[in-house]
Amino acid sequence: MVGVAVIGAGYWGPNLVRNIQATPQFHLKTLCDLDVERAKAVLGRYSTVHATSSLAETLADPLVEAVAIATPAATHLEVALAALESGKHVLVEKPLASSYEDGLKLVTAADERGLTLMLDHTFCYTPVVRRLRQLVQDGELGDIQYVDSVRINLGIVQPDIDVLWDLAPHDLSILDSILPKDVTPVAVAALGTDPHQLGRACVAYISVRLSNDAIAHAHVNWLSPTKIRSTIIGGSRRTAVWNDLDPTQPLAVYDRGVDWSDDPVQRQVSYRVGDMVAPALPTGEALRGVMAEFAGAITEKRVPLTDGRSGLRVLAQLEAASASLAAGGVFVPVNGGSV
Structure with a gap:
């Protein structure tokens, strides 16, 4: 199974957590949020998933092979680029970035490292x-x-x-x-x-x-x-x-x-x-299909349906x-x- 961390426990993060946990190819390792108490509340009292407020700690974990990002759009470049530079596959909430230029940086970083960059274009x-x-x-x-x-x-x-x-x-x-x-x-x-x-x-x-x-x-x-x-x-x-x-x-x-x-x-x-x-x-829930596509793209080393370039076209x-x-x-x- 692919170890995954979710970054962001706000509006959309809990949906990512739920669907990652329901995807057989994934093992949710970490939920990272600036408000660690909010992350713990999302996970529940009996969860074994690690909750942290440290992005650096999350990206340094060798058991985390992929991240799903649900943070504000203005932070997508910083968070996603840090993840890619740490060798992680990335699923990011729409839009890809705050500008076409920033989005291109993410696509280039993923291409150079042979990593999956995918957009959560749920519909x-x-x-x-x-x-x-x-x-x-x-x-x-x-x-x-x-x-x-x-x-x-x-x-x-x-x-x-x-x-x-x-x-x-x-x-x-x-x-x-x-x-x-x-x-x-x-x-x-x-x-x-x-x-x-x-x-x-x-x-x-x-x-x-x-x-x-x-x-x-x-x-x-x-x-x-x-x-x-x-x-x-x-x-x-x-x-x-x-x-x-x-x-x-x-x-x-x-x-x-x-x-x-x-x-x-x-x-x-x-x-x-x-x-x-x-x-x-x-x-069936569309987000379950997103997770299946993300897992398939990583394990089969193929381009996902909503890859980084689709995000660039939208930008x-x-x-x-x-x-x-x-x-x-x-x-x-x-x-x-x-x-």
């Missing part, structure tokens, strides 16, 4: 996104024409990042996961508002122009009294609709759309009204979104997005 491991990826890659939806996502709820307002950097990584990582290899983001536009004068956008809209002239759009919001998580992927053949809050039928595939005649002189529109299919999907779009937000919503080219 990419849900049964729905796995099926969406299959539908797109197999061509069942046809050519992607648009992607429309909504991710809104009340809170949690983050103290160090805006709503784009908090919520949009979910939608951008899903987009990165499902797009065909020959379709890439080329430019990003973003608009946002800060109605409570917090110094950062609490409501934002992001549009991603794709290389096939399609557009992907996402609405992210900390201020909505109702929670909505939905994604529509419109294709030339079929359209997939995902309602993440529907436990019984989260995914529906519609054979409905607009068709055009082949006459180049007088093109006529017709409306196709076909069947709706709700695919049967397996059950490239986030940086373009921030630049667009500052410039009043103009489209900003995605730099480094082809890694």
